[in-house]
Amino acid sequence: MKNEAQQVTDLIRTPLSQEGLIVEDVKAHAAGQYRKVTVVIDLDTDTSDPVSLDTIAQATKIVSELIDDVELFNDKPYDLEVTSPGATRELTEKRHFLRNRGRNLDVRTNGPAYTGELVDVTDQGITLVDSKKVDYVIPFSDITKAKVVLRFR
Known part of the structure; x- marks a missing residue:
């Protein structure tokens, strides 16, 4: 059963x-x-x-x-x-990233960690722009953990 x-x-x-x-x-x-x-x-x-x-x-x-x-x-x-999943859920699927375009993310990889605004999502991965306006293209296969960074005003 x-x-x-x-x-x-x-x-x-x-x-x-x-x-x-x-x-x-x-x-x-x-x-x-x-x-x-x-x-x-x-x-x-x-x-x-x-x-x-x-x-x-x-x-x-x-x-x-x-x-x-x-x-x-x-x-x-x-x-x-x-x-609903809530704002702090872990992003694990492409559609999770699509739903969070324009938000700031904290992304962990096996190498460096990135924090920045999610500006693009493709079939291969994501693009973040950090506070210094540097673009980072991160393949989905490199992402070990990703979450939305909550901003309190």
Whole structure:
């Protein structure tokens, strides 16, 4: 039998895709009497628009309707959380970088580390411009870790 997370993923991936959403992750957690299903969604677009609260609410309704009749956690009650990845998630796929063009990134490689504005994304990698206006072209294959640098005003 499939585990709860995979079962939920299989049920919701296509319906959410039809709404322009990507299922980033599904986690099912049980500890004692506490059980929770967390679904992380993102927009299926390369714009930097955030996932709105209205979109989260609509996705929550869809997910809830799809999994209400499914036996999860041996049919015991659980909480459902539908959320976006958040600003501090690790960027691991090309589409993550596309959604963050214009933002400052901290990029680690096996060699040097780079911090700068993400100005371009290609099939091969990314281009960052640092504070001294120096361009760095970094292949995806060299990136070991990348995150958005949050700026507080």
